[in-house]
Each structure stands twice: as C-alpha cells, then as structure tokens.
Amino acid sequence: MRRDVFQAISDPTRRAIIALIALQAMTPNALAEHFDTSRQAVSKHIKILTECELVRQEQSGREIYYHFNPTKMKEIDQWLEKFRALWEDRFSQLDNVLLNLKNK
C-alpha cells in the first residue's frame, strides 16, 4: 500500500479536508457535513491522511478530533524547493540550480 504525502494530497476531497482542519480540529461527523459523501467515505480519507501523518487524532469521549499536522507538509515543500529556482526569476545562476538538482 503506497501511502505517501503526494498520493494523499492528490485527491481534491482530501485537500478540502486538510483546508478545513487546518482552521480547527474537527470530528468526522462535522467534516462530513461539508461534503456530499457519507461519513464513512470521509473517514476513509481521514484514515489515509492519518497514515501518512498529515493528520493526528485526539480522542475525547466517544468523539475523535482530527488535527492538521503541518510539519508533514514540509516534505512537499522540500520537493518543490528543488524546482522553485526554475520558475523564480530572481535566480540567475542556473548552473547552480541544475547542480543542486543533480545532488538531490
């Protein structure tokens, strides 16, 4: 089961879930109200997000609050970093950019 951050954010519903719980921790039921799918479908998305540590849970009685774990997003940012220089004008030393890409 491939379960990395890139695969996790490839689904638009999961990106929407991330955007919601980034604002505040939420329960599966509360999350499901924002979508046209069942609570179970949302729970499946949460499970995927939890498995790749983009989300962590906090039990409170019978409710489970899911929190956003921003540190895991760094992985994506770090991958992007290798290419950022290629689209940002302020980098002029293209040679160094390419060198950096090679030593990834």
Place this chain on the structure above:
Amino acid sequence: MRRDVFQAISDPTRRAIIALIALQAMTPNALAEHFDTSRQAVSKHIKILTECELVRQEQSGREIYYHFNPTKMKEIDQWLEKFRALWEDRFSQLDNVLLNLKNK
C-alpha cells in the same frame, strides 16, 4: 478524466521523470532507460504530464524531446503557501494565518 497537477505528481515514476527532464530535455526512449518499465509505460506517464502542462514537447525529426514546464509547478506552491505559515516558526501572528486560510 481528472487531470490536475496534484494527481500528476502523485506517482513516484512521474516525479522521477520530472526530476530527469528538469535537468535536460529527453526523449521517451532515453527516459525509459532510467526505469524498469517499458517505453510505452513511460510514454503514458509523459502523456499525463503533458496534459496537465507540466511538460511540453519539441519535435525533432522522428524524435520528440520533452521539456519540463516549471511555471505549472507554481500551482502546487500556491496551494502550499496557504499552510506554510503553520509550520514556519517565524510567523507568530496565527490569527492572520487562519484568516488567510478562510479567505482562500
């Protein structure tokens, strides 16, 4: 057919292809030598990358050189931007961060 940038980069082979052609434009055959799959499989990945404009082609006789199109990667960067403040310590005004997220 959902064909957005996020779905495109969700596959590890496609991310590897991007990393390769970011260094220099390559033909499908040249690319395929770097992987354990067939040339056709690589071509299918290239097609997906082309459809979401992460890659553009340049015909040269019977060969086709595929180039990386970095501007399209901005989309991912812009999405990340909304969350970046959440993992970077230098941002202290969390209220503004959350406000920004709400107005996405």
Place this chain on the structure above:
DNA sequence: TATTTGCGCAACCGATTAGTTGCATTTATA
C-alpha cells in the same frame, strides 16, 4: 437500564490506474 450517538471496520462495487503486448506511422539509414 434502554436507547441514541459517534465512530471504526468489513464487504462489496464500478471506475480508474499503471502496467503489458501488438500494431501502424513516420523518419533515418544501409
């Protein structure tokens, strides 16, 4: 205590995915 609520888990289903093989077409080469 009986019932409702919140949740995870399992089974199932149709669509998509990533791979394969085979073939047709165009360009380069012997």
Place this chain on the structure above:
DNA sequence: TATAAATGCAACTAATCGGTTGCGCAAATA
C-alpha cells in the same frame, strides 16, 4: 529502395481507488 529506429495509439489486465451499505462497539443520554 528496403530496413531499422522512434514514437503514438489501442486493447487488454490486475490492482487500486473512492464510494456505498451494514454491522458492532463504546460513550453519552433519556
């Protein structure tokens, strides 16, 4: 000109994906 090389396209396949329904269990509530 005949042949080889580079590529795209189509058909097929097993695995995965995103969704569903049904269930069981623990916690809250009437």
